[in-house]
Amino acid sequence: xxxxxxxxxxxxxxxxxxxxxxxxxxxxxxxxxxxxxxxxxxxxxxxxxxxxxxxxxxxxxxxxxxxxxxxxxxxxxxxxxxxxxxxxxxxxxxxxxxxxxxxxxxxxxxxxxxxxxxxxxxxxxxxxxxxxxxxxxxxxxxxxxxxxxxxxxxxxxxxxxxxxxxxxxxxxxxxxxxxxxxxxxxxxxxxxxxxxxxxxxxxxxxxxxxxxxxxxxxxxxxxxxxxxxxxxxxxxxxxxxxxxxxxxxxxxxxxxxxxxxxxxxxxxxxxxxxxxxxxxxxxxxxxxxxxxxxx
Amino acid sequence: xxxxxxxxxxxxxxxxxxxxxxxxxxxxxxxxxxxxxxxxxxxxxxxxxxxxxxxxxxxxxxxxxxxxxxxxxxxxxxxxxxxxxxxxxxxxxxxxxxxxxxxxxxxxxxxxxxxxxxxxxxxxxxxxxxxxxxxxxxxxxxxxxxxxxxxxxxxxxxxxxxxxxxxxxxxxxxxxxxxxxxxxxxxxxxxxxxxxxxxxxxxxxxxxxxxxxxxxxxxxxxxxxxxxxxxxxxxxxxxxxxxxxxxxxxxxxxxxxxxxxxxxxxxxxxxxxxxxxxxxxxxxxxxxxxxxxxxxxxxxxxxxxxxxxxxxxxxxxxxxxxxxxxxxxxxxxxxxxxxxxxxxxxxxxxxxxxxxxxxxxxxxxxxxxxxxxxxxxxxxxxx
Numbered sequence: 207x208x209x210x211x212x213x214x215x216x217x218x219x220x221x222x223x224x225x226x227x228x229x230x231x232x233x234x235x236x237x238x239x240x241x242x243x244x245x246x247x248x249x250x251x252x253x254x255x256x257x258x259x260x261x262x263x264x265x266x267x268x269x270x271x272x273x274x275x276x277x278x279x280x281x282x283x284x285x286x287x288x289x290x291x292x293x294x295x296x297x298x299x300x301x302x303x304x305x306x307x308x309x310x311x312x313x314x315x316x317x318x319x320x321x322x323x324x325x326x327x328x329x330x331x332x333x334x335x336x337x338x339x340x341x342x343x344x345x346x347x348x349x350x351x352x353x354x355x356x357x358x359x360x361x362x363x364x365x366x367x368x369x370x371x372x373x374x375x376x377x378x379x380x381x382x383x384x385x386x387x388x389x390x391x392x393x394x395x396x397x398x399x400x401x402x403x404x405x406x407x408x409x410x411x412x413x414x415x416x417x418x419x420x421x422x423x424x425x426x427x428x429x430x431x432x433x434x435x436x437x438x439x440x441x442x443x444x445x446x447x448x449x450x451x452x453x454x455x456x457x458x459x460x461x462x463x464x465x466x467x468x469x470x471x472x473x474x475x476x477x478x479x480x481x482x483x484x485x486x487x488x489x490x491x492x493x494x495x496x497x498x499x500x501x
Numbered sequence: 502x503x504x505x506x507x508x509x510x511x512x513x514x515x516x517x518x519x520x521x522x523x524x525x526x527x528x529x530x531x532x533x534x535x536x537x538x539x540x541x542x543x544x545x546x547x548x549x550x551x552x553x554x555x556x557x558x559x560x561x562x563x564x565x566x567x568x569x570x571x572x573x574x575x576x577x578x579x580x581x582x583x584x585x586x587x588x589x590x591x592x593x594x595x596x597x598x599x600x601x602x603x604x605x606x607x608x609x610x611x612x613x614x615x616x617x618x619x620x621x622x623x624x625x626x627x628x629x630x631x632x633x634x635x636x637x638x639x640x641x642x643x644x645x646x647x648x649x650x651x652x653x654x655x656x657x658x659x660x661x662x663x664x665x666x667x668x669x670x671x672x673x674x675x676x677x678x679x680x681x682x683x684x685x686x687x688x689x690x691x692x693x694x695x696x697x698x699x700x701x702x703x704x705x706x707x708x709x710x711x712x713x714x715x716x717x718x719x720x721x722x723x724x725x726x727x728x729x730x731x732x733x734x735x736x737x738x739x740x741x742x743x744x745x746x747x748x749x750x751x752x753x754x755x756x757x758x759x760x761x762x763x764x765x766x767x768x769x770x771x772x773x774x775x776x777x778x779x780x781x782x783x784x785x786x787x788x789x790x791x792x793x794x795x796x797x798x799x800x801x802x803x804x805x806x807x808x809x810x811x812x813x814x815x816x817x818x819x820x821x822x823x824x825x826x827x828x829x830x831x832x833x834x835x836x837x838x839x840x841x842x843x844x845x846x847x848x849x850x851x852x853x854x855x856x857x858x859x860x861x862x863x864x865x866x867x868x869x870x871x872x873x874x875x876x877x878x879x880x881x882x883x884x
Contacts, residue, residue: 281873281874342747347737347754347756348754348755349754365737368737368740368741368743369737446743447743450740450741450877451681451740451741451878452873452878454873462683462873466683466866466869466870467866467870468865468866469866469870
């Protein structure tokens with residue numbers, strides 16, 4: 207009998223005494239090793255190989271010239287700024303589109319929210335290459351939208367295909383599910399009682415949103431945005447298929463420099479600069495998670 | 502590629518390699534065949550060449566293996582060199598598409614068969630313009646042509662020279678598109694045609710090893726000026742599609758009236774109904790757009806060397822060479838006089854008087870980088 211009660215009181219993860227086994231460490235070890243091998247090691251390797259290079263005489267030494275070239279080359283800087291522009295615009299659109307969807311899904315009643323949720327999550331199951339071709343068929347020149355407009359006697363749209371807006375539309379659509387899911391989980395922490403209490407003292411919808419909901423989900427917004435920004439910044443397929451030839455986003459630019467221009471040094475330099483930016487976005491995420499756990 | 506996708510595929514590859522059978526032996530009477538070409542070529546071999554060859558040579562079969570890309574073929578070539586040193590079995594007899602100079606030293610090591618000396622009965626028919634080395638056999642080619650919409654442009658008015666083409670493009674703004682030169686050969690060879698145009702229409706001025714920065718900047722700079730000149734009259738005021746297929750798609754959707762295309766891809770697109778049957782095809786007659794030949798190689802130390810040589814002879818036969826024209830939409834590797842008169846008549850419009858090529862080597866990165874820096878961004882496009 208006493209044994210049974212003891213078992214009931216045992217915590218889920220037993221971290222005391224002789225029952226501490228390396229199982230947990232082993233389970234974590236595999237992904238950590240993979241991370242170190244496939245992500246951390248290539249990063250260190252790339253940084254070292256771009257700054258520790260042989261000079262004319264073959265002696266190795268510190269050399270920042272490839273970085274100097276990147277930051278003095280107008281073409282490279284234009285590519286970096288279009289990447290930052292695309293990322294910023296996408297983040298803004300994601301917030302404007304996903305927050306209302308998440309709010310609706312959290313507070314609406316009845317069977318309709320189920321369908322809305324399915325629709326919002328749907329992009330997650332569409333590979334980006336298929337999305338790109340669907341985009342061309344629908345929004346591309348003489349695509350479905352043009353045909354519909356034409357049939358009711360309206361002029362054609364100026365298609366976003368092969369302009370900087372092409373990747374923006376594609377990337378926003380692609381990132382809606384992740385953003386909605388993270389925001390929705392954040393909205394789960396907003397108690398109905400808190401909202402009802404605010405309503406009782408006469409708060410209108412906007413005041414409820416601003417003073418009750420926003421403070422509780424600001425963290426989720428930060429997490430959702432840093433997640434999508436990390437993905438968008440290094441996106442490849444959609445900017446490659448839908449974007450203009452120049453300026454190009456960092457993903458296609460790196461790939462092209464490496465394969466087509468046969469210039470691994472500059473490709474690695476571009477990669478190091480890209481993950482420099484990604485680390486900055488990643489720090490936002492880490493900071494907000496850390497702040498959350500301290501609470 | 503997203504990092505997550507890359508991780509998944511890398512892990513998958515590693516797992517696949519661990520599961521792969523460790524041992525494989527070449528079989529006598531089964532030719533181990535490798536290609537680096539696209540799926541349409543593999544389909545052509547699976548459905549046309551292999552059944553015909555196996556029917557003509559009972560007891561011999563072909564093991565068709567997709568070697569991936571050209572570096573895949575090079576690594577199998579390296580394996581054959583290592584096998585030669587170790588006196589082992591290279592497990593390879595025939596490369597459908599390879600460069601005799603790669604991997605370097607393969608010819609000196611005696612791994613590639615000298616096709617010229619091998620006594621093939623059909624070797625004398627090979628188009629002399631296409632021969633690059635005694636160790637490789639050009640058996641099919643494709644060339645870039647201009648495809649156009651005959652409802653917008655009458656075949657009689659189709660441009661036949663570069664100058665006609667430029668004046669047509671300028672007279673019909675927004676009706677012409679070519680893809681980025683590194684993303685597909687149709688746009689790539691259109692850009693190379695501009696380089697020929699800017700440098701006296703002399704393809705022999707460019708060789709695989711004569712690139713210098715000074716010559717390159719001068720020769721390419723003049724071509725960039727030509728291309729910048731037509732840029733504002735291109736589709737959407739200077740947009741460039743991201744591949745061969747995307748150009749064909751823009752033509753198929755009636756967005757543009759003309760685009761450069763690979764001969765084999767456009768004939769296949771017409772065949773599959775992607776493009777209408779009355780799509781016009783025209784080649785510039787002052788100097789054709791560049792193209793290229795695919796060259797096959799027989800492995801000297803392969804178990805089935807003699808059967809592979811029979812196969813090499815077989816693909817030069819009239820049966821296969823005609824099929825390359827009619828089924829693959831490629832160009833024959835043999836001279837045009839060995840093609841049946843009926844087919845010569847049917848493809849008269851696209852038969853080039855010459856087959857200019859452009860070397861790769863150091864020219865390729867110079868063109869790829871130079872075009873992006875000089876031609877692509879210099880257009881002020883409202884976006």
